[in-house]
Amino acid sequence: MSAVIATIRAEQTRYLHQLSELLRLPSVSTDASKKAEIVRTAEWMKARLLSAGCTTAEVIATDGHPIVYGEWLGAPGKPTLLVYGHYDVQPAEPLDKWISPPFEPTIRDGRIYARGASDDKGQVVIHINALEAHLKTHGSVPVNLKFLIEGEEEIGSPSLPAFVAANQQRLRCDAVVVSDTAMFSKDQPSITYGLRGLVYLQVDLFGTHGDLHSGSFGGAVVNPAMALAWLLGKLKDEKGKIKVPGFYDNVVKLTAAERRAFKSLKHSDAKFKRDLGAPELFGEAGFTTLERIWARPTLDINGLWAGFTGQGAKTVIPAEAHAKLSMRLVPNQTPAEITKKVTQAIKKLAPKSVRVEVQNLHGGDGWLAPTEHPALAAASRAVKQAFGKTPVFVREGGSIPIVANFARVLKVPCVLLGVGLNDDNLHAPNEKLDLDNFHKGIEAAALFMQEFGAQKGA
Ligand code: BES
Ligand code: MN
Ligand code: MN
Numbered sequence: 001m002s003a004v005i006a007t008i009r010a011e012q013t014r015y016l017h018q019l020s021e022l023l024r025l026p027s028v029s030t031d032a033s034k035k036a037e038i039v040r041t042a043e044w045m046k047a048r049l050l051s052a053g054c055t056t057a058e059v060i061a062t063d064g065h066p067i068v069y070g071e072w073l074g075a076p077g078k079p080t081l082l083v084y085g086h087y088d089v090q091p092a093e094p095l096d097k098w099i100s101p102p103f104e105p106t107i108r109d110g111r112i113y114a115r116g117a118s119d120d121k122g123q124v125v126i127h128i129n130a131l132e133a134h135l136k137t138h139g140s141v142p143v144n145l146k147f148l149i150e151g152e153e154e155i156g157s158p159s160l161p162a163f164v165a166a167n168q169q170r171l172r173c174d175a176v177v178v179s180d181t182a183m184f185s186k187d188q189p190s191i192t193y194g195l196r197g198l199v200y201l202q203v204d205l206f207g208t209h210g211d212l213h214s215g216s217f218g219g220a221v222v223n224p225a226m227a228l229a230w231l232l233g234k235l236k237d238e239k240g241k242i243k244v245p246g247f248y249d250n251v252v253k254l255t256a257a258e259r260r261a262f263k264s265l266k267h268s269d270a271k272f273k274r275d276l277g278a279p280e281l282f283g284e285a286g287f288t289t290l291e292r293i294w295a296r297p298t299l300d301i302n303g304l305w306a307g308f309t310g311q312g313a314k315t316v317i318p319a320e321a322h323a324k325l326s327m328r329l330v331p332n333q334t335p336a337e338i339t340k341k342v343t344q345a346i347k348k349l350a351p352k353s354v355r356v357e358v359q360n361l362h363g364g365d366g367w368l369a370p371t372e373h374p375a376l377a378a379a380s381r382a383v384k385q386a387f388g389k390t391p392v393f394v395r396e397g398g399s400i401p402i403v404a405n406f407a408r409v410l411k412v413p414c415v416l417l418g419v420g421l422n423d424d425n426l427h428a429p430n431e432k433l434d435l436d437n438f439h440k441g442i443e444a445a446a447l448f449m450q451e452f453g454a455q456k457g458a
Helices: 005-012 012-023 032-052 117-138 162-167 226-232 258-265 269-274 289-295 335-349 374-387 401-409 435-453
Strands: 056-060 066-071 080-086 106-108 111-113 144-150 175-178 188-196 197-206 301-305 319-328 355-364 392-396 413-415 432-434
Touching: 005 012, 005 435, 012 032, 012 111, 012 117, 012 435, 032 056, 032 066, 032 117, 032 413, 056 335, 066 258, 080 117, 080 355, 080 401, 080 435, 111 117, 111 435, 117 144, 117 432, 117 435, 162 401, 175 401, 175 435, 188 374, 197 226, 197 435, 226 301, 226 319, 226 335, 258 289, 319 335, 335 355, 355 401, 374 435, 401 413, 432 435
Parallel strands: 080 144, 080 175, 175 413, 188 392
Antiparallel strands: 056 066, 066 144, 106 111, 111 432, 197 319, 197 355, 301 319
């Protein structure tokens, strides 16, 4: 065992204690009333970067929530890694579904339960702990490190692209490393080489000035809820095919080699179905489950409301009807293109009897890593040493909007070294992080610094 790994193993209790402290801060980015908590969390991150050994760290104000930035640049001549993560979390609601309260981290069965445990507080700190462990062991780190930890990832990173564009010199690096994804399974570590992009729209349909008695007026005016149902039903058919004109135009086809690679992974539809409690699986014909999640676009209704939803019956024709829609994108679809195509389709499909508004809430590009890049090989070696098994290369159906931006603007590879698990309950009640993965994740992060630092001309 190397000396740095010994240091990490000796410090496990303290790492856990520190993570619990961070998880107690309710840094919910969607909630304007939590602004003070967001700022406290940013300050916590800054203090932790400094206590771990960063020579500089600051909280940088933006138009939205602050960015935390820190550096340790004590390895001249060695490559530089930029660690990206987010300290904001999703809302914890519904609170009554949590076994232990979301902001009172609790350990059960070798897992720590709290909002943000896996997404992303528990994963971002592995790199900070790794920096500290190297410094404690050797007084130095085998790479230069920059940390960029934002507070707006869960709301689509609205402030970050401008910050990245304006700070290209400061953020200069040889690779970005992000731990904000899941491993393929507990006994199969993985490196993620693809993310889907996203477009999130809200559709509002308006009919009359106000709600109407459905007896007095029913039959004489359109019902916006009904019009919304007609319209949404035409966006995607019952075979899972999206009917928006031109929707698939720019989808990059899976290569035969990728399809083979996906098929070689240990995935069982029967188990997948059972784990989810789904009566049947559903998706686009001609593609496997992993292909559908990782490499095909989607169109989904995320929320739908209109009219009377309380107890009992109320005879009413609602004046308005609303839906939240999201599209997961794959390379080379762009958010601008898909926003335009879906908005046009909605406006065309809506009957003249309603007024339609479509708002674009947020979005981000999909991304594919250059899989032959030596940074990914270095990550692969680090993960193998930490987890005892060679990682497989996988894609991810979720999105981390800034990753494509890093690749494009900073022109460096991004390494997605995630240590979450698919059943971590991200965005849901009882979010957790597996403690073995947390501790091995710190080792993997430390080993990655070593492996990447040893590369020539990285
Ligand atoms: N960490 C997730 C991305 C992710 C999701 C990784 C699922 C692995 C599995 C990230 O914080 C996230 O939730 N992203 C959002 C996008 C954002 C714009 C709200 C998403 O994918 O919905
Ligand atoms: Mn995340
Ligand atoms: Mn998230």
